[in-house]
Amino acid sequence: MDSKKEKDYSTYFQHTFQAPNLKEARRRRKNTVQHLSDFSIPEDMKNIGEGKHFLIRTYGCQMNEHDTEVMAGILEEIGYTSTELEEEADIILLNTCAIRENAENKVFGEIGHLKAYKTENPDLIVGVCGCMAQEEAVVNRILEKHQHVDLIFGTHNIHRLPQLLKEALLSKEMVLEVWSKEGDVIENLPKARKGNIRAWVNIMYGCDKFCTYCIVPYTRGKERSRHPQEIIDEVRELARQGYKEVTLLGQNVNAYGKDLNDGTYRLSQLMDDIRHIGIPRVRFTTSHPWDFTDDLIDVLAKGGNLVEHIHLPVQSGNSDVLKIMGRNYSREKYLELFHKLKKAIPHASFTTDIIVGYPNETEEQFQDTLSLVEECEFDGAYTFIYSPRPGTPAAKMTDNVSLEVKKERLQRLNKVVNEHALKSNQRLEGQIVEVLVEGPSKKNEEVLSGHTRMNKLVNFKGPKTLIGELVNVRIVQTKTWSLDGELVEEAEVVNQ
Ligand code: SAH
Ligand code: SF4
Ligand code: F3S
Numbered sequence: 001m002d003s004k005k006e007k008d009y010s011t012y013f014q015h016t017f018q019a020p021n022l023k024e025a026r027r028r029r030k031n032t033v034q035h036l037s038d039f040s041i042p043e044d045m046k047n048i049g050e051g052k053h054f055l056i057r058t059y060g061c062q063m064n065e066h067d068t069e070v071m072a073g074i075l076e077e078i079g080y081t082s083t084e085l086e087e088e089a090d091i092i093l094l095n096t097c098a099i100r101e102n103a104e105n106k107v108f109g110e111i112g113h114l115k116a117y118k119t120e121n122p123d124l125i126v127g128v129c130g131c132m133a134q135e136e137a138v139v140n141r142i143l144e145k146h147q148h149v150d151l152i153f154g155t156h157n158i159h160r161l162p163q164l165l166k167e168a169l170l171s172k173e174m175v176l177e178v179w180s181k182e183g184d185v186i187e188n189l190p191k192a193r194k195g196n197i198r199a200w201v202n203i204m205y206g207c208d209k210f211c212t213y214c215i216v217p218y219t220r221g222k223e224r225s226r227h228p229q230e231i232i233d234e235v236r237e238l239a240r241q242g243y244k245e246v247t248l249l250g251q252n253v254n255a256y257g258k259d260l261n262d263g264t265y266r267l268s269q270l271m272d273d274i275r276h277i278g279i280p281r282v283r284f285t286t287s288h289p290w291d292f293t294d295d296l297i298d299v300l301a302k303g304g305n306l307v308e309h310i311h312l313p314v315q316s317g318n319s320d321v322l323k324i325m326g327r328n329y330s331r332e333k334y335l336e337l338f339h340k341l342k343k344a345i346p347h348a349s350f351t352t353d354i355i356v357g358y359p360n361e362t363e364e365q366f367q368d369t370l371s372l373v374e375e376c377e378f379d380g381a382y383t384f385i386y387s388p389r390p391g392t393p394a395a396k397m398t399d400n401v402s403l404e405v406k407k408e409r410l411q412r413l414n415k416v417v418n419e420h421a422l423k424s425n426q427r428l429e430g431q432i433v434e435v436l437v438e439g440p441s442k443k444n445e446e447v448l449s450g451h452t453r454m455n456k457l458v459n460f461k462g463p464k465t466l467i468g469e470l471v472n473v474r475i476v477q478t479k480t481w482s483l484d485g486e487l488v489e490e491a492e493v494v495n496q
Contacts, residue, residue, distance in 0.1 A: 017176050020134050020154060022391040024180040025218040028208060033224040033259070034184040041077055045162045048169075049080030052090040059107060060097025062249055062285065063220070064130055066191075066200040067158060068095050071129075073190030074161045082192070086117050091125040091165070096132035098215045100387035104132055111146050118148040125168050127151035129158070131219035133178050137390055143174070154178035155220055159186045182206055182221025187230055197438055197468050198245040199238050203231050203270065207251040209288060211315075212326045213358065215389040216251055223252070225260050228270055235277050244436050244470065245281035248274075253284050254291035268296040275304050280470060281436065281453065285311050286353075289337050290328045301344040307453040308345055312338065313353035317372030318365035321358055325394075331372060338376055349379040349424065349454035356413055357386045357406030359399035366409050373416050379424045379454070380481070381417045385410050418480050425456065425478040432488055433458065435473045437466045457482040 054075045058068045071093065072082060083089050094110055097103045107128075114126050126149050132138045133154045142149050151168040153160070156179040168175045185205065193199055204225040207217045235246050248270075250256060257266040267284075274282055282305045289312060300306055312334075316322050319330040329337075341348065354369060373381070385406045388395040433452045441449040441459050448466060449459045459482060460473050466487075473485035 018178060019176060020136050020139055020178040021180045022134075022136060022218050025134065025221065026210075026391075027181075028222050029181070033182070033222075035227055035230075036184050036186050037188040039159050039186050039188045039190075041074075041162050042166070045078050045166055047079045048166070049075060049078045049090075052080050053083040053085075053088050054080045054091040054093070055083050055086060055089040056093045056095055057110065058095045059103055060095075060099060060131065062200055062247065063202075063251070064095050064097060065194075066202060066249060067130070067155070069191045069193050069200070070158055070189050071095070071161060072192035074158075076192050077190050078162055078165075086114070087120070089117075089124065091127065092117070093127040093129055096128060096130035098131040098135055098138070098219055098389070100384065100389075102387070104138065107132060108141075111142065111149065115146070115148045125150045125165065127153070127168070129153050129155075131155060131215070134180070134219040135215070135391070139176065139178065143176075147174070150174060152176045152178065156181075156183035159183075159189055182224065185224055185226055187226070195438075196241070197243060197436065198247070199243045200249050201231060201234055201238070201246050202226060202250070203248045203253060203267075203284075204250040204256050208255070209252055209290065209328075210326060212324060212393040213355065213386060213389065215392060218391060220251060223255050223259055225256050225258070227260065228257075228265055228273065231270065232273055232277070235274055235279060235282075239277055239279040242468070243279065244468065245283065246274075246279060248282065248284040250284075251286065252288040252291065254287045254293070254296065258291075266293070266296075267291075268293060268299045271296070271306060272299045272302075275299070275302060275306055277305070279305060281305055281307050283307055283309065283455075287312060288327075289314075289334055292337055292341075294340075297341060297344050300341075303345075307455070308348040309351070309453065309455040310341055310345070310348055311351045311353075312341070314369075314372065314376075315353060315355050316358065316361075316365070317369035318361075321361060321365050321368075325355075325358060331368060335372070335375065347454070349456070350376060351380045351382075351455070352376070352378050353382045353384070354413065354417075355384050355386050356409040357401050357403075359386070359394060359397040359401070361386075361401055361409075366413075370413065370416055373413070373420065377420045377424065378417065379456070380421050383410060383413050383417060422478070422480045425480070425483055428456070428475045428483060429478050430475060432472050432474050433483075433485070435460070435471055435485075437462070437469050437471055439467055440464070452483075458485050459483070460485040460487055462487045 056068045096107045206221040206223045208223045210217045435450040435458045437450040441447040448462045472488040475485045477484040
């Protein structure tokens with residue numbers, strides 16, 4: 001949006017007003033990020049939520065899921081209790097995602113829907129946070145059309161939730177505080193984790209890759225890694241508490257450590273250290289092929305608690321498209337890495353992300369994507385139609401591919417992806433796999449479900465006492481996205 005044409009909204013505010021700016025968010029500054037442990041609850045905020053309820057709706061990736069756990073932790077520290085019912089809530093926060101237009105539309109639908117609850121209960125605080133809050137066009141639209149929103153804050157100042165909430169409670173005006181420059185790394189934030197079996201652990205924040213279609217580098221700021229000891233201590237503590245699995249999180253975990261000290265302690269060293277912690281399973285996501293080094297492959301090949309699943313987004317199978325996407329690898333380079341990994345970790349499952357209909361993608365270029373999927377025989381893929389994100393370079397390109405063609409390509413792609421997903425599952429028929437039991441299946445209370453080390457979803461019958469345990473299951477039936485099995489009392493062979 002042209003900033004000259006924008007209204008000056010600052011006159012609307014008596015209190016906090018700090019609006020986002022995507023151009024500013026694009027800048028990468030040299031100054032070092034501070035690692036702080038200075039989070040504290042202001043004296044007058046302690047117990048402010050006593051007897052009150054909060055509800056957080058989360059959209060988007062695991063990073064957002066984990067941010068929600070931090071916000072829930074903060075709200076619980078000031079006395080609030082979680083609820084799933086809008087009518088019971090005193091605060092409702094929407095933790096939003098900006099990755100594609102349809103993700104944003106969903107959130108705008110929900111914002112509109114919350115107006116009725118606000119009318120019913122004028123004391124209700126409605127807040128919007130997460131990646132959408134980092135976009136000026138979104139904030140302006142909320143200011144213009146959704147005056148029932150009380151609070152907007154971004155991804156870099158979650159730790160200021162108590163102060164922002166206090167302002168929102170006292171003020172009749174909307175409170176807006178979004179930082180377009182990334183914040184520091186704050187270590188001592190409380191976390192109310194969802195469940196006690198699997199846990200998310202941030203290892204780094206932000207992204208400096210600037211793929212030309214992607215909004216994330218603007219909404220999450222520059223790459224900044226947590227100190228290894230902080231991560232190791234957190235994983236040790238989770239193991240002590242009885243968690244069975246951790247997933248190390250970052251937009252591009254392979255860039256871990258580049259920004260720390262002399263940059264020599266990287267993801268491979270971190271994984272090698274975490275390998276020695278007594279927690280049964282360690283995952284990581286997302287890894288960009290760009291920084292996938294040989295020593296990381298060597299560490300992953302050691303196995304143990306490092307599970308055999310690699311999510312390696314390819315985006316396109318055509319080198320020219322990859323080039324304008326700014327992915328920094330060609331089709332050949334991706335395939336070389338893929339085969340190297342497959343050789344080093346023969347039992348590994350591979351999943352990927354693919355975008356179809358990038359501006360001006362030709363039928364031939366799309367067929368290169370299909371043939372790459374055929375060659376890699378992925379266990380699964382998240383597939384998307386390209387969605388222009390205002391402020392990114394790709395959004396400025398003219399595009400000669402119609403939506404109909406893009407939709408048709410997505411269908412053709414999904415057909416091939418599904419065929420390989422089913423085939424890879426069929427290879428497991430009759431085998432005994434290790435399953436971490438997560439709970440009753442979503443579809444059937446009588447059935448337990450969990451994932452294998454390769455991240456395959458398995459459903460089987462068994463007593464609820466097994467929830468949280470690692471058990472052996474024989475696969476008896478295979479579907480495209482899940483496996484049905486039976487519990488094996490004594491392990492015959494554990495090969496997954
Ligand atoms: N950091 C990860 C990706 C995070 S976003 C990586 O680089 O691998 C998750 C996925 O959303 C991306 O891999 C991409 O496939 C998809 N995506 C991102 N921006 C998009 C856009 N503008 N339109 C459609 N899909 C997009
Ligand atoms: Fe987006 Fe690329 Fe960064 Fe992934 S690596 S978050 S796709 S810019
Ligand atoms: Fe969405 Fe932000 Fe994650 S845009 S995918 S919630 S980093």
